[in-house]
Amino acid sequence: MTKMSPLLERNEQFAAAYTPGPLGPPAAQVVIVTCLDHRVDPASIFGLQLGDAVVIRNTGGRVTPAVIDDIAYLAFLAGQLFSGVVAAEGLFEVAVVHHTQCGTGFLADPGFRQQAAEATGQPEAALEAAAVADPYTTVKADVEHLLAAPSLSPKVSVSGHVYDIATGRLTTTVDARYP
Ligand SMILES: [Zn+2]
Numbered sequence: 001m002t003k004m005s006p007l008l009e010r011n012e013q014f015a016a017a018y019t020p021g022p023l024g025p026p027a028a029q030v031v032i033v034t035c036l037d038h039r040v041d042p043a044s045i046f047g048l049q050l051g052d053a054v055v056i057r058n059t060g061g062r063v064t065p066a067v068i069d070d071i072a073y074l075a076f077l078a079g080q081l082f083s084g085v086v087a088a089e090g091l092f093e094v095a096v097v098h099h100t101q102c103g104t105g106f107l108a109d110p111g112f113r114q115q116a117a118e119a120t121g122q123p124e125a126a127l128e129a130a131a132v133a134d135p136y137t138t139v140k141a142d143v144e145h146l147l148a149a150p151s152l153s154p155k156v157s158v159s160g161h162v163y164d165i166a167t168g169r170l171t172t173t174v175d176a177r178y179p
Pocket of ligand 1: 035036037059060061099101102103104
């Protein structure tokens, strides 16, 4: 028995009723970038089914160089594989979703940040930059950052949203636009 045991049982039930689908563009034509917080699961909060959307998650849901690289590759892949299927004017929309009560918010405190830097080996400046103390501010900054990335395909639009842990409601704070 490990902590995975009950999840493996659930997977058995899942596999018993499973039907595989072909590789295709995500049905919702959306790529979601959000926090790894287990209270912010896109499948639950957006009612996603298998094949609906690509989800990229990291601490805070920040637009890091790794996220930008992933999106550039996804756009390339979509253009190569699905050019006859996806709309000519756009491949997909990237929805950047930050949330209230984010655990990275503690990093705004200098003492906490210093301890975190010692424990993780990450530079304090990097931890400070990663903090989501005010999701409305950081999501706007990250949308602009992604739109300004040279590797972002002109066929990819970007929008910004804040998810409220207290209400379960998503608020769009930056409307979708192309670079
Ligand atoms: Zn978070």
